[in-house]
Amino acid sequence: MSNIPSEAPVTPVEAFDPPYYVAVFTAVRTQEQSGYSETNARMEDLVKNIPGYLGMDYAQTPGGLAITVGYFRDADALTEWRSDAEHRAAQKRGRAEWYESYTLHVAKVERSHGFRRA
């Protein structure tokens, strides 16, 4: 984030050629958010090192849901990210402090397309 000028246009991660994987993480956060943004930034750095990581989109409605969608080339990439020790520690802290509730859906993409205004 810190290297991207704030004027940079926001665009979704592209629609890749299937098959690839999506991990959809949808959360409601608690009032207790100390340490969250530092950990989140660290996770963003770490996931970029996973071979097969393709990108991530994020949206949060103020006071509402936060949806993170991670894109991965194959199931092995997801397994590696899921096994990362720092990631596991962050998940544990998330359940203890930062999340009221969440769901995770891991899915294999069968079809995709993108649109961009000419």
Add this chain to the structure above:
Amino acid sequence: MSNIPSEAPVTPVEAFDPPYYVAVFTAVRTQEQSGYSETNARMEDLVKNIPGYLGMDYAQTPGGLAITVGYFRDADALTEWRSDAEHRAAQKRGRAEWYESYTLHVAKVERSHGFRRA
């Protein structure tokens, strides 16, 4: 929306037993949004009539990405929703007026889980 009191807690759609389908729609909207919210409300009503529709989560960062995740029991449900004439007309208008860019990823869920604070 109109029947839900604003104090109702926001929670993600549940993590169902796989397999099921997710459709991840990630968009950047234009400045031109006349008619958008009415059409969006109409689409929310219509999709609920699709057999196999399971639910939908939505988040939007102000000035940033909007992510909609729809959950469907099977591919047939998605095909039916994709073929709906009003839905197709809305998509066409979206490309002409409301969206700067978007991606759609349709994927079969292989693994899911949910967490809720006790």
